[in-house]
Amino acid sequence: MSTEQSSTASGQPAGYKKEMHTRHIVMLALGGVIGTGLFLTSGYTVNQAGPLGAVIAYMVGAVMVYLVMVCLGELAVQMPETGSFSSYATRYLGPGTGYTVAWLYWLTWTVAIGSEFTAAGILMVRWFPETPVWIWSALFAGTVLISNVVSVRLFAETEFWLSLIKVLTVIVFIAIGAGAIFGLFQVQHVQGIGLSNFTREGLFPTGLLPIAMTLLAVSFAFSGTELIGIAAGEAKDPQVSVPKAIRTTVVRLALFFVGTIIVLATLLPREQAGLVDSPFVMVFDMIGIPYSADIMNFVILTALVSAANSGLYAASRMLWTLSDQGHMPKRFARLSSRGTPVNAIILSMAGAAASLLSSVLAPDTVYLALVSISGLAVVVVWMSIAASQIAFRRHYVANGGRVEDLHFRVRGYPWVPLGAIACCALACVGIAFDPEQRVALYFGIPFIGWCYFVYWVTRSKRAQRLAAMAPAEPSVGAT
Numbered sequence: 001m002s003t004e005q006s007s008t009a010s011g012q013p014a015g016y017k018k019e020m021h022t023r024h025i026v027m028l029a030l031g032g033v034i035g036t037g038l039f040l041t042s043g044y045t046v047n048q049a050g051p052l053g054a055v056i057a058y059m060v061g062a063v064m065v066y067l068v069m070v071c072l073g074e075l076a077v078q079m080p081e082t083g084s085f086s087s088y089a090t091r092y093l094g095p096g097t098g099y100t101v102a103w104l105y106w107l108t109w110t111v112a113i114g115s116e117f118t119a120a121g122i123l124m125v126r127w128f129p130e131t132p133v134w135i136w137s138a139l140f141a142g143t144v145l146i147s148n149v150v151s152v153r154l155f156a157e158t159e160f161w162l163s164l165i166k167v168l169t170v171i172v173f174i175a176i177g178a179g180a181i182f183g184l185f186q187v188q189h190v191q192g193i194g195l196s197n198f199t200r201e202g203l204f205p206t207g208l209l210p211i212a213m214t215l216l217a218v219s220f221a222f223s224g225t226e227l228i229g230i231a232a233g234e235a236k237d238p239q240v241s242v243p244k245a246i247r248t249t250v251v252r253l254a255l256f257f258v259g260t261i262i263v264l265a266t267l268l269p270r271e272q273a274g275l276v277d278s279p280f281v282m283v284f285d286m287i288g289i290p291y292s293a294d295i296m297n298f299v300i301l302t303a304l305v306s307a308a309n310s311g312l313y314a315a316s317r318m319l320w321t322l323s324d325q326g327h328m329p330k331r332f333a334r335l336s337s338r339g340t341p342v343n344a345i346i347l348s349m350a351g352a353a354a355s356l357l358s359s360v361l362a363p364d365t366v367y368l369a370l371v372s373i374s375g376l377a378v379v380v381v382w383m384s385i386a387a388s389q390i391a392f393r394r395h396y397v398a399n400g401g402r403v404e405d406l407h408f409r410v411r412g413y414p415w416v417p418l419g420a421i422a423c424c425a426l427a428c429v430g431i432a433f434d435p436e437q438r439v440a441l442y443f444g445i446p447f448i449g450w451c452y453f454v455y456w457v458t459r460s461k462r463a464q465r466l467a468a469m470a471p472a473e474p475s476v477g478a479t
Contacts, residue, residue, distance in 0.1 A: 002262075004379055005006075006353065012100050012418065014084060014341040016152070016339050017153070017155065018234060018235060018457050020235045020236060021235075021236055022245055024159070025228055025241055025242070025245040026245045026248050027159060027164065027167075028159050028160075029227050029245065030163050030166070030229070030249060031159050031224070032227045032306075032307065032310040033221070034223070034253075035166070035223030035306070036304065037222075037223075038170070038256075038257065038260060041217065042054075042260065042261060043273040043278075043282075044220065045057055045214045045217060045261070046272075047263070047273045048206060048213045048214050049210045049213075050201070050205065051198045052198050052203050052265070053204055053208075053211045054214070055265055057209055057211050057214045058256055061218035061221070061257060062221050062257060063419075064219065064382070064420060064427075065250060065253060067386070068225070068226070068385055069226075069228070069249070069250050071389035071416065071420060072085065072089050072228065072229045072389075073160040073311040073408045074389055074392070074408055074409050075088050077406075077407045078239060078392075078406060080233055080234070080235060080238035080239075082233030082320060083233070083320075083321035083324065083325075084229035084232065084387045085101060085226065085381060086099075086316075086318060086321050086322075087321060089384045089438075091389035092392050092395060093384065093388055094449075095455070096452050098325070099327055099452075099455040100385045100451035100452055100455070102318045103318075103451050104373070104377035104448070105377060106156075106315050106318040106351070107351075108377040108378060109311035109315040109372065110311075110351035110355055111306045111373075112311050113307075113312055113348075113355075114124065114353065114354075115331055115356070116305070116308040117137040117170065117304075117308060120137065120140045120304040120305060121135070121136035121140070122303055123300060123301050126297060128293075129243070137356075140304075140305055140308065141352075141353075144293070144308050145308045145312070145314055145345070147309055149342055150338065150340070151340060152340060154451060158309060159310055160308065161218040162306035166303050166426070167252075168316060169299045170256045171256075173260065173280060173284075174263075176261075177266075177267060178263065180286075180287050181267065182392050185287050185288075195269065196263060196267055197269070198265070200347070203332055209326075210346070212426060212429065212430030213429075213437065215438055216270055216379065216430065216440065219357065219382070219424070220428050222253065222257070224307075224310065225253065226381065228246060230317050236400065239407045242408070243408045262476060266423070267286065268282060278296050280292075280296050280299075281293050295301055304357065314346040315352075316345040319347060319348055320332060320333055320344045325331045326462075327455075331343050332344045332347065368439065368443075369443045372442070372443040373440070373444045373447045375437075376443075376444030378435070380448065382420065383421050383424045386420035386424075387417070389413075390414055393414075
């Protein structure tokens, strides 16, 4: 018996193991979201948009995630496929769009994976200053590679426990922060803290525009929730586990992110919030938590490894989808006897290594372009999910389907998907006014156009090859 299996012609995975339970899917999504965007860059949002502006930006982000996730839920429960939103875009928005979405999402994670390994290595040097960064980076890369290659169950369990550390840290942080706000813990004297933070410089000290300008950063912080859709293809009972995972994840993320930003906005002076490596460390220090820097160093380390772990999973499934659809060599659609796309995993890890190399050799050109494209890709993928849900619902009803028969359906259609698209568009418009983030549009839009161009060129060449291989028609009058 061969140790490798290909997908079926219908697009359904042959050999994927249905080993993910609801707890795995929930933690996969939470783990993909709770990371450096929350632990490190949340202070930047407070600094740029002001305390109240930051809370509003994260609340808008939470609403955006909810709108997108219910759209994805209807699609994923009805069609639990490993290709997820790329497959849905191919089917309902056109194969060129599905092709573009897959490459955008693959690039997003491969760029992130390389930077996660580098950052993890740098953190380890804090404890082991005599060792080079590359040794630790290679060690973490090998661990993540093994986790993904061996089996889906090993990956899911690894991600569950890594994510649990981050979730518990956020819960503890919010609890301690709330205690400090209400006077249960003594806070060291720092100018400009407390509820007066929200009015000390006026309600919007930097204006209203920065709220829209920070939406892309907020969206990037929330990215990872869409992993639920990818995991649906390997879920044990997707019609039960996916709806539960979506409801649980969205509620927890809203509480975790909005709760965290309220604590930060209340306890940190706006002027200092964006100047520290981790606002979590600063808050813990203010309250007098011993070894707070080392504690957060460990938590951020788990966040980096967890993000790389889930990122490699997501990137490899996108490559598998591209191969399954005939856009890449078929060897990337083969599965091992344990149900993992080993070739797609290895190529995705190679892409992460190439991204990491570009950050050293061409940080101001190639790497800048890659980071910029990946930042914009998140909202583009989310827009495709909402648009796919609209197209799916129209197709479903037009072909005699009853909305009441859907196991999970979007309530408030079509306003929910339209609202999701509007929020994503607002994030894109907002960054156009920020000189530092505007580069995402400069690189991202041409890359999207390039993907469509490559798709149509390869499609034309494939059609020509098929026409050349077809048997010639007999000429008129031939005997």
